[in-house]
Amino acid sequence: MIAVWTAKIVSTVCRLSGRQGVTLAGRIALKIDPRILADLSSMVREKIFVVCGTNGKTTTNNLLCSAIESEGKKLVCNHTGSNMLAGVAAAFVLAAGNNGKLDADYACIEIDEASTLRIFPHFKPDYMVLTNLFRDQLDRYGEIDITMDILDRAMKMASEMTVIVNGDDALSVYLAMKSGNPYRTYGISEQVFKEQGSEQNGHEIREGRFCKNCGARLEYEFYHYSQLGKYHCPNCEFTRPEIDFDASHIDMSNGLKFEVEGRRIEADYRGFYNIYNILAAYSAARTAGLSLENFDDVLRKFNPQNGRMEQFVIDGTQVVLNLAKNPAGFNQNISAVMEDEKPKDVIIVINDNAQDGTDISWLWDVDFDRFAQESIRSITVSGIRCQDMRLRMKYVDIPSELIADVKSAIEARIKDGCGNLYVLVNYTALFSTRNILVGMQN
Amino acid sequence: MKITIGHLYPDLLNLYGDRGNIQCMKKRCEWRGIEAEVREFQLTDPINFANLDIVLLGGGSDREQMLVCEKLRMIQKDFRDYVEDNGVVIAVCGGYQLLGHYYDTNNGRIEGLSLVDLYTEQGSPRLISNIVIENELFESPIVGFENHGGRTYIGDNRPLGKVKFGYGNNGSDGAEGVLYKNIVGTYLHGPLLPKNPQVCDYLIRNALERKYGSEELAPLDDSQELEANRYIVERFC
Numbered sequence: 001m002i003a004v005w006t007a008k009i010v011s012t013v014c015r016l017s018g019r020q021g022v023t024l025a026g027r028i029a030l031k032i033d034p035r036i037l038a039d040l041s042s043m044v045r046e047k048i049f050v051v052c053g054t055n056g057k058t059t060t061n062n063l064l065c066s067a068i069e070s071e072g073k074k075l076v077c078n079h080t081g082s083n084m085l086a087g088v089a090a091a092f093v094l095a096a097g098n099n100g101k102l103d104a105d106y107a108c109i110e111i112d113e114a115s116t117l118r119i120f121p122h123f124k125p126d127y128m129v130l131t132n133l134f135r136d137q138l139d140r141y142g143e144i145d146i147t148m149d150i151l152d153r154a155m156k157m158a159s160e161m162t163v164i165v166n167g168d169d170a171l172s173v174y175l176a177m178k179s180g181n182p183y184r185t186y187g188i189s190e191q192v193f194k195e196q197g198s199e200q201n202g203h204e205i206r207e208g209r210f211c212k213n214c215g216a217r218l219e220y221e222f223y224h225y226s227q228l229g230k231y232h233c234p235n236c237e238f239t240r241p242e243i244d245f246d247a248s249h250i251d252m253s254n255g256l257k258f259e260v261e262g263r264r265i266e267a268d269y270r271g272f273y274n275i276y277n278i279l280a281a282y283s284a285a286r287t288a289g290l291s292l293e294n295f296d297d298v299l300r301k302f303n304p305q306n307g308r309m310e311q312f313v314i315d316g317t318q319v320v321l322n323l324a325k326n327p328a329g330f331n332q333n334i335s336a337v338m339e340d341e342k343p344k345d346v347i348i349v350i351n352d353n354a355q356d357g358t359d360i361s362w363l364w365d366v367d368f369d370r371f372a373q374e375s376i377r378s379i380t381v382s383g384i385r386c387q388d389m390r391l392r393m394k395y396v397d398i399p400s401e402l403i404a405d406v407k408s409a410i411e412a413r414i415k416d417g418c419g420n421l422y423v424l425v426n427y428t429a430l431f432s433t434r435n436i437l438v439g440m441q442n
Numbered sequence: 443m444k445i446t447i448g449h450l451y452p453d454l455l456n457l458y459g460d461r462g463n464i465q466c467m468k469k470r471c472e473w474r475g476i477e478a479e480v481r482e483f484q485l486t487d488p489i490n491f492a493n494l495d496i497v498l499l500g501g502g503s504d505r506e507q508m509l510v511c512e513k514l515r516m517i518q519k520d521f522r523d524y525v526e527d528n529g530v531v532i533a534v535c536g537g538y539q540l541l542g543h544y545y546d547t548n549n550g551r552i553e554g555l556s557l558v559d560l561y562t563e564q565g566s567p568r569l570i571s572n573i574v575i576e577n578e579l580f581e582s583p584i585v586g587f588e589n590h591g592g593r594t595y596i597g598d599n600r601p602l603g604k605v606k607f608g609y610g611n612n613g614s615d616g617a618e619g620v621l622y623k624n625i626v627g628t629y630l631h632g633p634l635l636p637k638n639p640q641v642c643d644y645l646i647r648n649a650l651e652r653k654y655g656s657e658e659l660a661p662l663d664d665s666q667e668l669e670a671n672r673y674i675v676e677r678f679c
Contacts, residue, residue, distance in 0.1 A: 138458055139570050139589050143503040205461075209453050215509065217453075358572065359587045361631050364462030387670035391636050394666055395465050 003033035004093050004100045022082045026090030037085075040092040041123035043102040044076065047288050048123060051110040052151065053131030053172065055329045056277045057083065059308050060131055061110040063281035066302055070294040073105040081306070083112040085119055113147050116154035124158040129284045131276065133171040134207060134226060134328035135365070137357030144207055148175055155179035164284045166276060167243045168228040174212040174238065186245040186283040188275065189230065191222040192252075205327050205365045213238040225272065225335070226328045245283040247275055252339065261286070267299040270309060271336035273329075307430045309336070314440045317414045317421050321437055325356065325426045327365035334370050337422050343375050345417040347409050348400075349383035349425040349433055356427045360385050369396040377418050382409040383429050407436050414440075443657075444477040445649055448494040451502075452482050454510050455537060460500035462633030463532065466642050467496065474660045476650075485513050491524035495649040501535030501631065504547055511540060511552050518555050525557050530649045531625040534634060538619070538627040539592050547591075558622045559599060562592040565612070573608025573630060574679050575618045577601075580640045585674035586630030594629075596620045602628050607678040624648045637674065639667045 006028055029036050041048060051061040058081045065077040078091035088109055096102045111119055130151070133144055141147055152175055155163065165176040167187035176183040206227040211218055216235035223229035232239040247265075251257040255268045256275055260282060267278060278299065285292055292298075312319040324330040337346065352358050371379060371393075379400040381389040386404050393400040403409035406429065413421050425433045449464055464480055471478035483489055491497075502510065514521070525531060531541075539545045542560035545552040554561075568591045575584045584603055593612035601611070602619025610618035611629070619628035626645065628634060635642040643659055650657035 135458070139587075142568075143457075145503050145505055205456065210509075359458065359570075359589060359632075361459030361462070361587060361633055364459040364465070364633050364636075387666070387673050388637070391666055391670050392462075395462070395469050395636060397469075 026086035459633035466635035499537030569609035575603030586632035
């Protein structure tokens with residue numbers, strides 16, 4: 001109980017002094033009572049979900065929370081995206097009452113893949129959503145093989161946990177199959193992008209081209225993006241599994257529309273990748289037996305307010321802020337920007353702080369040449385590594401303006417831009433850029 | 443004039459940013475009116491080194507490197523003849539390690555191509571850092587990012603540069619990379635070439651010289667490249 005109180009006080013003090021105190025609060029709580037996470041999580045009355053995978057964790061987890069809340073359930077969630085041990089502990093501690101008890105039906109927790117081995121000794125989840133595996137911050141996490149090895153061990157630690165896996169990602173599917181855990185799949189079995197050699201996904205970096213089971217080169221009927229698609233191994237029995245939650249009749253002409261389990265799903269979002277996020281949250285909740293009668297309503301009200309396609313209006317300019325922190329994510333971001341056919345200005349903010357990964361070579365794995373379109377009125381590069389970003393654009397023959405200070409860059413484009421501005425940022429630039437935009441909007 | 447760049451096994455050896463090295467060589471040729479063709483080779487493709495002017499061998503994970511090295515043994519002789527005939531090679535990270543005799547890892551030995559008299563041993567921890575090196579061959583320092591578990595020892599060979607910041611070949615002898623005939627081997631990615639245009643031009647010039655005799659490269663406006671280079675030097679040195 002002392003741990004709960006102390007953590008709450010620390011968190012409040014930090015919030016008052018303007019700092020994100022969540023992680024610190026969690027760390028202190030664990031220090032005072034190392035069993036606090038195990039104890040509090042055991043008070044969850046029904047099920048515990050965790051969400052893992054390179055991209056889409058936060059959006060998927062927050063959607064899942066909203067979906068479960070709409071069923072009238074109480075839950076614990078690490079909304080802020082603090083997804084390592086201390087952040088997860090903090091989510092439970094801060095949700096607990098002053099009596100040290102937790103009053104929750106469900107927990108929905110996103111977990112950094114590398115932290116699963118540290119968190120699972122405290123509790124065994126009932127469900128794990130595995131969204132996808134892409135190259136991400138090689139200087140922090142190492143190669144994908146290392147991440148896969150960690151997740152494999154984590155799944156084996158929680159052998160009764162049901163894995164809800166993206167069936168279109170051969171790497172994630174291989175892990176789920178190999179673990180021996182029960183699993184359910186979601187995916188998109190119809191071909192959405194007709195011209196496979198086209199700019200949409202012609203030269204994208206693709207992970208795992210070779211069968212993890214036997215080493216042969218996987219064959220694809222089609223790709224959705226990166227290595228996601230319809231695949232099979234020509235040499236062994238490894239193949240895309242039967243899809244339990246299959247999105248069909250995909251329509252991206254005005255927002256996102258698709259069907260799953262005979263239901264029509266509509267969301268006013270942009271970006272093909274958001275179909276996967278919605279589908280993942282839907283599949284997880286359905287696997288746990290929730291009816292999701294109000295899911296349409298959940299999607300309509302869902303406003304993440306965390307820099308994932310977040311919209312602002314500043315002096316008549318429509319501003320969209322979006323996080324893009326690795327090649328697969330950035331390529332999907334570019335697709336989302338290009339889905340908007342109106343003229344637009346783009347600001348790209350690249351930092352290289354520890355949480356971003358200090359290695360920014362990945363910029364060269366992003367298909368920035370797709371910005372060479374009439375509708376792109378200007379590109380502005382900003383942030384700590386703006387020089388590298390300017391060079392990246394130069395080598396696809398796209399001129400850009402360098403304004404290192406993010407606020408000045410935004411002010412310049414609001415003043416002289418075309419009224420439709422996209423700000424694409426990597427991780428540590430997200431919070432500061434969002435604060436700038438919130439400040440300017442008011 | 444035309445240069446043909448062979449990209450070896452990009453499906454397997456394509457860690458962060460290798461594409462940037464290809465793009466940089468291609469553009470810096472094209473901006474000078476030199477035609478540049480890039481040929482990608484998969485593991486099953488035959489390689490005729492006589493048709494190539496620059497060969498790029500990139501980095502991959504240990505597992506992927508193991509797959510590649512089995513294949514490389516089959517083309518070892520052709521590759522060696524190309525190198526001894528002053529063929530230009532740029533080998534980065536895992537590709538650099540493969541140039542040598544072997545790479546001893548905790549999971550066994552990866553046999554190399556023995557194109558250069560060097561060898562690599564796995565060490566701990568991984569050497570991960572921004573890096574700045576110097577060589578009087580080049581006006582500006584060479585900057586990049588390194589991330590490798592292997593410690594490479596190049597014996598009496600010339601290094602690509604002396605370490606000013608970062609770790610280099612093995613974190614102890616102050617050397618980074620290797621220069622042998624027209625081979626450049628290095629742990630620097632970032633990718634290497636865009637922020638180090640003088641290294642890129644060194645490769646292109648050597649390739650042109652081998653193919654057409656002595657060649658002067660037309661100057662390019664490198665102010666953006668050199669500004670990005672200077673930013674790293676000033677931040678870390």
